[in-house]
Amino acid sequence: MLPYHGSYESYCGEAMAIGERTTVALLDGPASARMAIAESLTNIMASSIAKISDIKLSANWMAPAGHPGEDAVLYDTVKTVGMEICPQLGLTIPVGKDSMSMKTVWKDGEVDKAVTAPLSLVITAFSPVTDVRKTLTPQIRTDIEDTGLLLIDLGFGNNRLGGSALAQTYKQIGDVPPDVDDASQLKAFFDVFQKLNTQGKFIAWHDRSDGGLFACICEMAFAGHCGLNVQLDSMLIDNDSDAISVLFNEEVGGVLQVKCDDVQDIEAAFAEVGLADCVHELGRIYEDDQSTINNNGLPLFSASRVSLQQAWSETSYHMQLLRDNPESAQQEFDAIAENDVGLSVKLSFDINEDIAMPYINKGIRPDVAILREQGVNGQIEMAAAFDRAGFNAIDVHMSDIINGDLDFERFKGLVACGGFSYGDVLGAGEGWAKSILFNSRARDVFENYFNREDTFSLGVCNGCQMMANLKSLIPGAEHWPHFVKNNSEQFEGRFSLVEVMESPSILMQGMAGSIMPIAVAHGEGRAEYKSTEQRQSAKSIMRFVNHDLQTTQAYPLNPNGSPDGLTGFCNEDGRATIMMPHPERVFRAVQHSWYPDEWQEDSPWMRMFRNARAFTE
Structure with a gap:
């Protein structure tokens, strides 16, 4: 096991x-x-x-x-x-x-x-x-009413600019750098921060480091796709020139998003540990796109989130133009100006319904082979997902098959895992497939398994690429595409939105029409077809969609550039399924970098593994 x-x-x-x-x-x-x-x-x-x-x-x-x-x-x-x-x-x-x-x-x-x-x-x-559920991110939440920002300034107003990014833009180093003047204050800050976060007092957090307060609040606004109304009054600024040192010093500290009703309790907790003077109210959050910085009621600076984020991204954009596919780089840069509503979820089933529970209660756990090759690293999480769905997950290495130590007679499920097979060299999945096709024993073992009507199979990432090259052994899989290098010409590790399509896949039953995020991690995920007829005949199970929930060809929402966003397929009877994204990496809600507050333990992708358990009955 x-x-x-x-x-x-x-x-x-x-x-x-x-x-x-x-x-x-x-x-x-x-x-x-x-x-x-x-x-x-x-x-x-x-x-x-x-x-x-x-x-x-x-x-x-x-x-x-x-x-x-x-x-x-x-x-x-x-x-x-x-x-x-x-x-x-x-x-x-x-x-x-x-x-x-x-x-x-x-x-x-x-x-x-x-x-x-x-x-x-x-x-x-x-x-x-x-x-891990209490981990904070820099993303400002605009769906929570009546919140504001607090600056935690462990520089206590020193605002030293030596060695700062601002100094470097003027080709200077500066004179006096920021420092930790009292380590006990830093320790007290850590302790009170952890206490208040445990109590649920914080919504978002971003430390003030490279670029200072200005960069910190801008990055929070970029993550939240919102504007800000920032007040510098509480930092005792006498004139506008002092605002430069307040906004661009890189002293120890950071910015919190909190509920306005909690500000008094937070300030009291900091005061208890001798840090009353380091807490400053910064202002409120705008749901429109404008960020404004004020001092004593007068605006010092105002700009749109789009213009600031484009300036912030411009260096990376020009590097991408030289390094990556220029068309992909342009699409990603242009997307900053779009009115992006962000990730969302639309489900066609009850996320908390465990359709496998009646079968698990029987105490029977069918064997599923978790197949891996040299370099594969996704087998542990894949085993965990199938174990939760009521299977007995068995570790099977390709050497077990080639050496004749094992066959698939005992197994109801066969899963080819992903994650850097053969060091993720180009065509790694294809090489994996050839180790089967060109070995008579391995070929017979796989072909016999695929022809049994009581089994299912799944290929993910490298395993998807491998199974796509085994389609000659899989009944009804002749129209599957070949998987080649991403349009971006780079490895893509992202959290993307997909729509589950109507299909005969036994793993996707009851999920059609659902739209939900999934982990993506591949360098060769673009589906390539020999003809229009092949493309139309392939049984598609999922496709990338944009944040407006429409099928997309645009990068990076379609990270690999597959035509029509198609990124998963099954054979004619639905027993064999392949996909580029990684459902095994997000079968628990807590594994998602973003998920709706109402999600509890399971993510929607757990339904896929439970469908497999139901099929075995």
């Missing part, structure tokens, strides 16, 4: 976050290390962590050892990390690495040349998470 260690039954998890402040090291090495640790904490604290000592740090040191002055800076920086701030916070660093050769020298003719990189410390924080 394939074990999955219960990780698909609990709400515990783990979190990782990174912090770095390399530019600050040009001004103050120890300050850069303290800020890197602080940034890792303000990132990871969005997760539900029982206590700060549960967090462990990995330290990646880089320095030009031997360069004048750098050895002393490195010593002071290591000292402040190992003997000062980490003990003060109760943190340990059990692992790390170093690169002490961050300098290169060479001769250009008679001229000596050198490039020296500054001291750099990259901190990776990792921790167990007590309840």
